[in-house]
Amino acid sequence: xxxxxxxxxxxxxxxxxxxxxxxxxxxxxxxxxxxxxxxxxxxxxxxxxxxxxxxxxxxxxxxxxxxxxxxxxxxxxxxxxxxxxxxxxxxxxxxxxxxxxxxxxxxxxxxxxxxxxxxxxxxxxxxxxxxxxxxxxxxxxxxxxxxxxxxxxxxxxxxxxxxxxxxxxxxxxxxxxxxxxxxxxxxxxxxxxxxxxxxxxxxxxxxxxxxxxxxxxxxxxxxxxxxxxxxxxxxxxxxxxxxxxxxxxxxxxxxxxxxxxxxxxxxxxxxxxxxxxxxxxxxxxxxxxxxxxxxxxxxxxxxxxxxxxxxxxxxxxxxxxxxxxxxxxxxxxxxxxxxxxxxxxxxxxxxxxxxxxxxxxxxxxxxxxxxxxxxxxxxxxxxxxxxxxxxxxxxxxxxxxxxxxxxxxxxxxxxxxxxxxxxxxxxxxxxxxxxxxxxxxxxxxxxxxxxxxxxxxxxxxxxxxxxxxxxxxxxxxxxxxxxxxxxxxxxxxxxxxxxxxxxxxxxxxxxxxxxxxxxxxxxxxxxxxxxxxxxxxxxxxxxxxxxxxxxxxx
Amino acid sequence: xxxxxxxxxxxxxxxxxxxxxxxxxxxxxxxxxxxxxxxxxxxxxxxxxxxxxxxxxxxxxxxxxxxxxxxxxxxxxxxxxxxxxxxxxxxxxxxxxxxxxxxxxxxxxxxxxxxxxxxxxxxxxxxxxxxxxxxxxxxxxxxxxxxxxxxxxxxxxxxxxxxxxxxxxxxxxxxxxxxxxxxxxxxxxxxxxxxxxxxxxxxxxxxxxxxxxxxxxxxxxxxxxxxxxxxxxxxxxxxxxxxxxxxxxxxxxxxxxxxxxxxxxxxxxxxxxxxxxxxxxxxxxxxxxxxxxxxxxxxxxxxxxxxxxxxxxxxxxxxxxxxxxxxxxxxxxxxxxxxxxxxxxxxxxxxxxxxxxxxxxxxxxxxxxxxxxxxxxxxxxxxxxxxxxxxxxxxxxxxxxxxxxxxxxxxxxxxxxxxxxxxxxxxxxx
Numbered sequence: 001x002x003x004x005x006x007x008x009x010x011x012x013x014x015x016x017x018x019x020x021x022x023x024x025x026x027x028x029x030x031x032x033x034x035x036x037x038x039x040x041x042x043x044x045x046x047x048x049x050x051x052x053x054x055x056x057x058x059x060x061x062x063x064x065x066x067x068x069x070x071x072x073x074x075x076x077x078x079x080x081x082x083x084x085x086x087x088x089x090x091x092x093x094x095x096x097x098x099x100x101x102x103x104x105x106x107x108x109x110x111x112x113x114x115x116x117x118x119x120x121x122x123x124x125x126x127x128x129x130x131x132x133x134x135x136x137x138x139x140x141x142x143x144x145x146x147x148x149x150x151x152x153x154x155x156x157x158x159x160x161x162x163x164x165x166x167x168x169x170x171x172x173x174x175x176x177x178x179x180x181x182x183x184x185x186x187x188x189x190x191x192x193x194x195x196x197x198x199x200x201x202x203x204x205x206x207x208x209x210x211x212x213x214x215x216x217x218x219x220x221x222x223x224x225x226x227x228x229x230x231x232x233x234x235x236x237x238x239x240x241x242x243x244x245x246x247x248x249x250x251x252x253x254x255x256x257x258x259x260x261x262x263x264x265x266x267x268x269x270x271x272x273x274x275x276x277x278x279x280x281x282x283x284x285x286x287x288x289x290x291x292x293x294x295x296x297x298x299x300x301x302x303x304x305x306x307x308x309x310x311x312x313x314x315x316x317x318x319x320x321x322x323x324x325x326x327x328x329x330x331x332x333x334x335x336x337x338x339x340x341x342x343x344x345x346x347x348x349x350x351x352x353x354x355x356x357x358x359x360x361x362x363x364x365x366x367x368x369x370x371x372x373x374x375x376x377x378x379x380x381x382x383x384x385x386x387x388x389x390x391x392x393x394x395x396x397x398x399x400x401x402x403x404x405x406x407x408x409x410x411x412x413x414x415x416x417x418x419x420x421x422x423x424x425x426x427x428x429x430x431x432x433x434x435x436x437x438x439x440x441x442x443x444x445x446x447x448x449x450x451x452x453x454x455x456x457x458x459x460x461x462x463x464x465x466x467x468x469x470x471x472x473x474x475x476x477x478x479x480x481x482x483x484x485x486x487x488x489x490x491x492x493x494x495x496x497x498x499x500x501x502x503x504x505x506x507x508x509x510x511x512x513x514x515x516x517x518x519x520x521x522x523x524x525x526x527x528x529x530x531x532x533x534x535x536x537x538x539x540x541x542x543x544x545x546x547x548x549x550x551x552x553x554x
Numbered sequence: 555x556x557x558x559x560x561x562x563x564x565x566x567x568x569x570x571x572x573x574x575x576x577x578x579x580x581x582x583x584x585x586x587x588x589x590x591x592x593x594x595x596x597x598x599x600x601x602x603x604x605x606x607x608x609x610x611x612x613x614x615x616x617x618x619x620x621x622x623x624x625x626x627x628x629x630x631x632x633x634x635x636x637x638x639x640x641x642x643x644x645x646x647x648x649x650x651x652x653x654x655x656x657x658x659x660x661x662x663x664x665x666x667x668x669x670x671x672x673x674x675x676x677x678x679x680x681x682x683x684x685x686x687x688x689x690x691x692x693x694x695x696x697x698x699x700x701x702x703x704x705x706x707x708x709x710x711x712x713x714x715x716x717x718x719x720x721x722x723x724x725x726x727x728x729x730x731x732x733x734x735x736x737x738x739x740x741x742x743x744x745x746x747x748x749x750x751x752x753x754x755x756x757x758x759x760x761x762x763x764x765x766x767x768x769x770x771x772x773x774x775x776x777x778x779x780x781x782x783x784x785x786x787x788x789x790x791x792x793x794x795x796x797x798x799x800x801x802x803x804x805x806x807x808x809x810x811x812x813x814x815x816x817x818x819x820x821x822x823x824x825x826x827x828x829x830x831x832x833x834x835x836x837x838x839x840x841x842x843x844x845x846x847x848x849x850x851x852x853x854x855x856x857x858x859x860x861x862x863x864x865x866x867x868x869x870x871x872x873x874x875x876x877x878x879x880x881x882x883x884x885x886x887x888x889x890x891x892x893x894x895x896x897x898x899x900x901x902x903x904x905x906x907x908x909x910x911x912x913x914x915x916x917x918x919x920x921x922x923x924x925x926x927x928x929x930x931x932x933x934x935x936x937x938x939x940x941x942x943x944x945x946x947x948x949x950x951x952x953x954x955x956x957x958x959x960x961x962x963x964x965x966x967x968x969x970x971x972x973x974x975x976x977x978x979x980x981x982x983x984x
Binding site for chain 1: 582584585586588589611613615618628630631632633635646649652653657673674677706710935
C-alpha cells in the first residue's frame, strides 16, 4: 500500500485509451465498473476533443458480480462492434475487473469477430499509464503486422538512391505533451534532409496505415517512454533501424539530423551548416516576406544577445517524464546558460539515464512519483525557475517560484490554440520564450536588488511577464520551510536531527539576511549556519554572512 | 399536494405519488462513482481527511474529477493497493495502519479520518469497518476514524455523500430533550447555509443544525424531536439512518428555485406553527428579489427544450424548476436511480407525461437525444464537447453540484447557468 496525494501517471488502461483515442477506426472495450468512464473527460476536456474516445465500458455493478459478468463482456464487445464497425478492437480490463478474472480479451478473441481483436493484459496493480500506452502500441502494431513479418535471416534490400527514404514517426499520442505540433516540426525536419514521412502512429493513424509501416526505411522513436518497445520489435522483425535522438532543443535537433544522415546515408552537412549560419537577427525584406522555413532556430542568437546575460547561472529545477527532463537539462545548461540545481523524473524505467546526468552536475536525481518528495526537493534546492509538470506548477505557485510546464501530466492550459511545438527549430524558439519569460528581466532584477526597500516592490515580485502568486512572501517562505520540515519528518530517522548547534543570529546579521530575496533566503540561512558551525562561530553577524557568501559563492 | 410527515424507516414508505411511466435502462453508464463526492466533502468539513483505499485508478479519478486541481494540499489521498497487498504478501490491515500513521503524523490537525472503500477494496472484501474500529482504539479521541464505501459497483456520483454522511450518523450525539429541532441534511455552500440560517431566524424556526457540519468534530445531535429537512435529493441511506435515530422526515421538494425553496421552508415552518401572514412576511423580501432576478432569464429559457442525462440525482428537481419556473419543455429527464421516498414530492410537480428515465445505456440515450435535438442538453463532461461539436448546446452537469444554487438568492444564478449556453451562442459569430 502506498500513500498518494496526486499522481503523475494514471493506471495502465488510461495509457491504452490514449493509444485508442489517438487512432481512427479502432475501438477499445474495457471491462470496468461504473465510474471508470471518468477517463473520457481527460480527452474531451483537457484536449478539448470533439469526439468521445472510442471506448466502451461494460459498467458492471455489485449486483452483477454474483451473475455472469463474462456475458456482459461479450454483449458489450458485440454491441460495440455492431455500432462502431471498427477495423481493430482492443479488449482489456481496468483494475477492478482484473480481480474478478473474466479475461475479457480472451473471451472477445473467442467470438470470431471479422476483425482482429487485441487482448490487452495490463496489470493495474504494478504498472502505470506510460507503460500501458507503450504495451498497447506494441501489441496493436504487432497484431496487425505479424502476418507481414519476413522469414528469419531477411535482409533489407539496399535503397535505390533515386528514391527518397521513408520514416515512420512513432510515439505521439493523445494527451501527450505538444505531440500535435511536434509532428509538424519533425516532418519539416525530414523534408529538409530529403526524407518522407511514411506513417505517423498512433496519433492520426488507421489500422491500414499501420499495415504500411514496413514500407519505411527506418523508425523514429519520438517519445521513448511510449515508442521504444515497438521500435525494437520493428528493428528485429523488419530490420528497420531506429533513430533514437529526440529533437528537443537546438543541439538535439542537430544530432537528430545527423543520426538520420547516418541511418540513411544522406549527406546532411549542408543542413547542419545552415542551422548554424544565420543569426536570424536580420529582418530584411526578403526574409520577412518569405514563407520558407529558415532551417534554423532563433534560440542561439537570442541566447547570445547581450540582454540574455542575466540568464547566466539562473538556478533551474527540472522534473517530469524522462524524455523531456533529459532534453530540458541539456537545453537549460548548454543553450540558455542556466545552472542545474535539481533534476528528477517519475519515469522509473529511465532512472539510470537521469541519475547519470544528475551526477554530471553533482546532483542526486529525484526518482519518485511522490509529489511531496518533489516539493521538498524543490524547496531545498531554492531554484529561480522550475520546469516540470502541472504538479510542479502547483509546487512552484505555493513556493512563489516562476515555472514552465515541459511534460505530462498536463492541464487544459498546456494545450494551447496557437502552434507551439517543442521539437525542431520552431520548438526551440517556443522553448526560449516559454522558459525565459517567467523569469525576471535583467534590469528589472537589478533595480529590485538595489532598492529592495522601495515600498512599491512587493516581496516575491517577479517578472512583469509572470503572474506573481497572490499570497505574500512570508507565507511562501513558510511554505518552503514546511515542505522541507514535513519531508524530513516523513523520512525514517536514520540520522539524529541536526543539533541546533548553538549558532544564533545577531540582529545585524538577521537584518541583512532579510534583504536577500525570500526564495533563496532559507538556503542562504542554512548555508551560513553550516559555515559558522564549521568554524565554531556562535553568533552570525553581517560579516559572517558575507564571509559565508564569499566562500560558498552565489 | 398533501405532504404528511413521515416516520417510516423502510423503503415501503408510502407517499402519494403520481404514476409516471419510467424508462428503465441498463448498459454503459457515463457517470462518476461515489468517490467523486470527496472533491466537495473534503472542503466542506475542514478538519476531515478522506483516505481512499483503492487503486491508481481511484487516485487518478479524484484528481481528474477535481478538474482544476486545488492549490492547497488536498485533504484527501489514496492508499494505493499493490501486487503485494493482493497476493496476500502484505497484511492489508498492517499496511493500512502504517499508511494511517504516516498520514496522521503529517497532518496532526485532522480530527476525523474517513477510510473510503473502493471497487477493488470491496471486491477483495477488505473489512474497513473492522480496520476503523481498531484504528479508533489507537487514535480516538484525538482523531475519529470512520469508514464508508464510495465504490462504483455500489454508488453513483452523489451517493458518495450519502454513504459518507451515513457513516457519521451512528456517532452523532443523542439529543437530550424532546423539544423540536431542525436538522438540514446535505452539503450546502457556506454562503447558502448562512442565508438559510437567516431565513429560519426570521421565521422563528430553531434551533437549526446543518449536517454535515463545517467541522467534522462538531457533530449535531439527533434524536426524538429532530425534524429533517433534506437539502439534497441523494441522501436516501442517511435519511433512513437518521429516522432510525428517532428523527422525523419533513417531506418537501428541494430548495431549488422560488417554488422549491418556499415549499421546503414551509415544511419546517408548519412544524413550528408558523403559517399564513407571518410566513409570507418572513420570506417576502427574498422572494421578491428572486423574482426580479429570475425574470431576466425566463425570457431566454421559456419554450426551450431540455434533455437531462443522468448524473447527480439533481435532475428531477432541476427539471421541475426549469419547467415550472422557467417555462422550459422537458424532452427527457434521466436520473441514475429514483428513490420514491425522497423524490415523490418532486415527481408530483413534473408536468404530466414527462419522460423519466432511470439508469442508462449511454449509446441509446445519445440516439434519443440526437433525435429530439433539444435546445439544451444537461450532461457530464465526457459528453459535453462531443455534443457541442454535433451542434447541440450543453450544460455540463458537474457545475450544478459544485456551485451554490440552493435557495432564493441563487434562483437566478441557477437559471443563468442554463441560459448561458444560449447566450454564448448568440454572442459568438464564429
